[in-house]
Amino acid sequence: MVFSLAIAGIFISNYVVVQFLGICPFLGLSKKVDSALGMGVAVTFVMVLASLITYPIYTYIMLPNGIEYLEIIVFIFVIASLVQILEMVIRKMSPSLYKAMGVYLPLITTNCAILGVAEINLTYELVTGVFSAALNGLFSGIGFTLAIVILAGLREKIDKLPTPKHMRGFPISMITAGIMAMAFYVFTFITM
Amino acid sequence: MKKILTPSVKCVLTLVIIAVVCVAALAILNDLLYVPPDFSAFSNAYEAEYDQVEVADVALTSGKVLLAVEGSDSQGKQLVGLYIESAGYGKAKAFTVIIVLEKDTGIILGSYIKEQGSSAAPYDYDESKLAVLNGTNVADIVPKDPEMVVTGATHSSYAVMNAFVTAQEYYQAVYGE
Amino acid sequence: MKVKELALDGIVRQNPALKLVLGTCSILALSNEAINGLGMGAAVTFVLICSNLVISILRNIIPDKVRIPAFILIIATFVTVVKMLLYYLGSKSAAIMGIYNAMGVFLPLIVVNCIILARAESFASHNTIGLSVMDGLFMGIGYTVALTLLGAVREILGNGSIFGVALWNFKIAFFTTPAGAFMTYGMFIALFTFVYDRIVRKQKLGGAKILKPKTTEV
Incomplete structure (x- = not known):
């Protein structure tokens, strides 16, 4: 089960290049491999925590009481609070890390991937409890990190090449992402 | 202040x-x-009045019971309706099958495939084959008996069969003796 | 007069999908068919108008320190409203249910769609109610037009149909895949920038000043 979650999360249903989640940081931040890796690790961390908190709240508190229509509000509140706490903790514990990552942290709140994994956990057939939800968060985050780091590596090289004026920035990143998507598309043929 | x-x-x-x-x-x-839940699906399998009941937590090997209803038809026969998502088989993904059973005996009164799962080949199930099952006791369903829902698309018919096996297990656990 | 400015901003000069490139996740996911693009665009426009409206009404009441949480709360509420509305309408109409199912997880994800928060933060919190509603409307229209066009292109090339109506049998499956989404969207942005720059340049050399580029960032 762990293996299925891992392969599905990282490759078959890769959040960035297959499910289109977490594109904004993917495009905006992936110019350098270090910042990409840092963002990926932070996002993975928040994804695991978010899964751990939102899944039980929805399954054990909201569903039995028939208030599942408040799901969106509750989830985004949980995620925003998590990111806020994370920011405070990092600032206290490691000021240097905070300086390096400071700008990106608030952006994690609006990252589609985090709310995405919280929502997907509710209907995903491989998620059957809090533990598998957290695992799904972990592996989806790893997949996200993988995609964003690869793209950063590619873009570092591409930025040194002459690019037609109108292709610079977003278009060329999109096309590179497309090629990556083609590579990952192969994984969707794996049935387990 | x-x-x-x-x-x-x-x-x-x-x-x-x-x-x-x-x-x-x-x-x-x-x-x-x-939006009140839609029970017309069950009436397509067997005409009756249905009310939703809670889906019991039963360990099922070949699928999931998404919705359970109970009802009674015009003759007062007590019915159990199950909205089952079967585990796929091979190339065929999950099939959604509606099965209506007689509550006391477990005899299949009606069934039909609501949603066929995606699979490699287009699959048109044979409705008459499913109709033949009416009157059989669900307990007598033999898992993976290819004669049962055969159309030539083996994976798909096995996937449909998984739904019946699910109904069998669920019925036995919840309504059986 | 101001309305025309806002309209040009929303649809052309600061088109959220093609110029600002915000809310990309939804664009990539919902551009596989024209009708999906239209549906998602309509939903986003609805949320944009409503949240801009409420935030503009409350703009002098919400303390500055908590404005982002307050905005997110309001936006989340309207996204929930859209979700409920679509599901309700979907139970009455199969076409709408089709759109609802196609949107899937991206419907609740509208709440983190950068466009809405960006407009709330940069426009609705400083402007009157009427202007904010207009801004929401035109930004939404710009987004919808871009998304529907993208969806139309991908649908025509990838499925040989438009809005579900089959046109011919020539299909290039590539355009229905994620890779096709990325590439088509990338080319769209490049094309848009190219045409936009051309028009701006033409104006600088004389001619009607329709697309005067904004020098002050909103």
């Missing part, structure tokens, strides 16, 4: 008030836009 309304209190108060208003509005809207 002014002393209490410090900036921080104002901040928290504003947020709380907005939250309360939003939640109240959503609660009202939720009741207004309520």
Whole structure:
């Protein structure tokens, strides 16, 4: 089960290049491999925590009481609070890390991937409890990190090449992402 | 009074008030836009009046029971309706099958495939084959008996069969003796 | 007069999908068919108008320190409203249910769609109610037009149909895949920038000043 979650999360249903989640940081931040890796690790961390908190709240508190229509509000509140706490903790514990990552942290709140994994956990057939939800968060985050780091590596090289004026920035990143998507598309043929 | 309304209190108060208003509005809207669950699917399998019942937590090997209903037909026969998502088989993904059983005996009264799972080849199940099952006791369904729902698309028919096996297990666990 | 400015901003000069490139997740996911693009665009426009409206009304009441949480709360409420509305309408109409199912997880994800928060933060919190509603409307229209066009292109090339109506049998499956989404969207942005720059340049050399580029960032 762990293996299925891992392969599905990282490759078959890769959040960035297959499910289109977490594109904004993917495009905006992936110019350098270090910042990409840092963002990926932070996002993975928040994804695991978010899964751990939102899944039980929805399954054990909201569903039995028939208030599942408040799901969106509750989830985004949980995620925003998590990111806020994370920011405070990092600032206290490691000021240097905070300086390096400071700008990106608030952006994690609006990252589609985090709310995405919280929502997907509710209907995903491989998620059957809090533990598998957290695992799904972990592996989806790893997949996200993988995609964003690869793209950063590619873009570092591409930025040194002459690019037609109108292709610079977003278009060329999109096309590179497309090629990556083609590579990952192969994984969707794996049935387990 | 002014002393209490410090900036921080104002901040928290504003947020709380907005939250309360939003939640109240959503609660009202939720009741207004309520969509009652659709039981016409069961009537397609076997004509009767149905009411939703809670899906019991049963360990099932070949699928999931998404919705369970009980009802009675015009002759007063007690019925159990199951909305089953079968585990796929091979190339065929999950099939959604509606099966209606007689509550006391477990005899299949009607069934049909609501949604066929995606598979490699287009698959048209044979409705008459499913109709043949009516009158058989669900306990007598033999898992993976290819004669049962055969159309030539083996994976798909096995996937449909998984639904019947699910019905068998669920019925035995919840209504059996 | 101001309305025309806002309209040009929303649809052309600061088109959220093609110039600002915000809310990309939804664009990539919902551009596989024209009708999906239209549906998602309509939903986003609805949320944009409503949240801009409410935030503009409350703009002098919400303390500055908690404005982002307050905005998110309001936006989340309207996204929930859209979700409920679509599901309700979907139970009455199969076409709408089709759109609802196609949107899937991206419907609740509208709440983190950068466009809405960006407009709330940069426009609705400083402007009158009427202007904010207009801004929401035109930004939404710009987004919808871009998304529907993208969806139309991908649908025509990838499925040989438009809005579900089959046109011919020539299909290039590539355009229905994620890779096709990325590439088509990338080319769209490049094309848009190219045409936009051309028009701006033409104006600088004389001619009607329709697309005067904004020098002050909103």
